[in-house]
Amino acid sequence: MRKFTNLLVxxxxxxxxxxxxxxxxxQTGFSGRIINLDKLTYAGNLENLADVQQAFPERYFLxxxxxxxxxxxxxxxxxxxxxxxxxxxxxxxxxxxxxxxxEFIRTNVEGTFTLLEVARxxxxxREDVLFHHVSTDEVYGSLGKTGYFTEQTPYDPxxxxxxxxxxxxxxxxxxxxxxHLPVTKSNCSNNYGPFHFPEKLIPLMILKLQKGETLPVYxxxxxxxxxxxxxxxxxxxxxxxxxxxxxxxxxxxxxxEWENLKLVEVLCQTTALALGKDxxxxxxxxxxxxxxxxxxxxxAIDCSKIKKELGWKPRTEFAQGLEKxxxxxxxxxxxxxxxxxxxxxxxxxxxxxxx
Ligand code: NAD
Ligand code: TDX
Numbered sequence: 001m002r003k004f005t006n007l008l009v010x011x012x013x014x015x016x017x018x019x020x021x022x023x024x025x026x027q028t029g030f031s032g033r034i035i036n037l038d039k040l041t042y043a044g045n046l047e048n049l050a051d052v053q054q055a056f057p058e059r060y061f062l063x064x065x066x067x068x069x070x071x072x073x074x075x076x077x078x079x080x081x082x083x084x085x086x087x088x089x090x091x092x093x094x095x096x097x098x099x100x101x102x103e104f105i106r107t108n109v110e111g112t113f114t115l116l117e118v119a120r121x122x123x124x125x126r127e128d129v130l131f132h133h134v135s136t137d138e139v140y141g142s143l144g145k146t147g148y149f150t151e152q153t154p155y156d157p158x159x160x161x162x163x164x165x166x167x168x169x170x171x172x173x174x175x176x177x178x179x180h181l182p183v184t185k186s187n188c189s190n191n192y193g194p195f196h197f198p199e200k201l202i203p204l205m206i207l208k209l210q211k212g213e214t215l216p217v218y219x220x221x222x223x224x225x226x227x228x229x230x231x232x233x234x235x236x237x238x239x240x241x242x243x244x245x246x247x248x249x250x251x252x253x254x255x256x257e258w259e260n261l262k263l264v265e266v267l268c269q270t271t272a273l274a275l276g277k278d279x280x281x282x283x284x285x286x287x288x289x290x291x292x293x294x295x296x297x298x299x300a301i302d303c304s305k306i307k308k309e310l311g312w313k314p315r316t317e318f319a320q321g322l323e324k325x326x327x328x329x330x331x332x333x334x335x336x337x338x339x340x341x342x343x344x345x346x347x348x349x350x351x352x353x354x355x
Pocket of ligand 2: 135
């Protein structure tokens with residue numbers, strides 16, 4: 001089992017990064033330090049880690065800055081003697097990448113390049129270090145009604161977001177083969193759970209339900225996503241980081257495919273019950289709206305490699321995970337109000353005010 005002392009987490013103030021930090025510090029026996037390097041964009045919120053900051057003041061550190069800023073990353077690396085990286089920092093929302101791809105290329109491609117170069121500088125010849133890259137199943141493109149993405153599926157990204165993640169994946173693989181940088185990589189399906197930014201399908205729908213607003217389902221609602229509870233993803237990443245083979249990619253998924261419309265219907269029912277309403281009270285709020293351009297039809301992950309090789313499997317049953325998530329959002333209205341009121345609101349006003 002691989003051991004680290006100073007773990008750099010990029011993008012640790014976002015959805016998955018903050019859940020990962022909480023998981024590592026509370027549930028893995030890790031006894032070292034975590035340094036969270038985050039630019040705190042609209043998607044990064046320190047409130048996501050308030051409990052961690054309080055519980056681990058001598059083992060959790062925030063470094064506010066940009067992964068594209070080489071001098072800054074280099075200083076952080078030296079100061080904390082970084083010996084492992086979990087690289088989450090990215091622009092992550094497909095719809096935003098369609099409206100403005102520039103930041104996606106900068107952060108996801110140039111930012112990953114910058115981190116790899118600093119790692120190469122600092123870790124020359126070392127084998128007791130690891131750069132783990134957190135990626136997505138979207139790099140594999142779109143499936144028809146059947147089949148699954150395996151680690152051998154050729155890359156076929158179709159949105160600016162997935163193209164930028166594909167580019168970053170290729171860089172990570174190249175730094176392994178060319179410079180022998182110890183890397184691992186995971187490509188995961190759609191996550192859900194607490195601290196998910198409410199621009200993404202599940203939290204967006206819960207918030208709209210709370211306000212009694214209509215629920216925008218893109219296209220015919222038959223696009224399929226494979227959903228995984230965020231804690232299960234955190235466990236998968238830690239499993240790969242501590243026991244995965246260098247240079248390998250592991251696909252991670254929930255074995256839990258849902259058509260969007262069906263999922264929204266279940267969310268309506270789960271939220272109605274949580275609010276003490278009739279189970280079907282919210283169904284009339286569903287509206288079909290124009291489709292996302294280039295909308296990938298179906299994602300489905302074959303995660304047999306990580307299951308067989310490393311013994312990981314998705315643990316959270318979907319109905320329970322959704323109930324937990326709905327309950328979390330209903331109990332955290334203050335968090336929601338705060339995260340949607342800053343840079344996010346300005347961007348929404350600019351891009352959607354006239355629609
Ligand atoms: P998120 O948008 O919630 O968080 C991204 C974080 O990165 C934020 O804290 C933000 O402030 C930070 N960040 C953005 N640009 C930065 C920069 N230039 N320098 C430093 N920090 C920066 O994203 P998420 O949903 O938590 O996704 C995390 C990672 O997991 C991403 O790499 C994403 O591609 C990948 N992923 C996400 C999912 C999913 O369902 N959300 C699934 C598979 C893979
Ligand atoms: O309002 C909506 N209506 C709707 O029908 C929104 C926001 C989404 N959708 C559809 C589009 C997708 O088919 O729901 C599905 C899920 O959409 P998102 O939550 O935007 O996720 P997706 O585009 O699948 O990408 C997510 O999973 C993979 C993450 O945002 C990525 O970062 C991750 O890599």
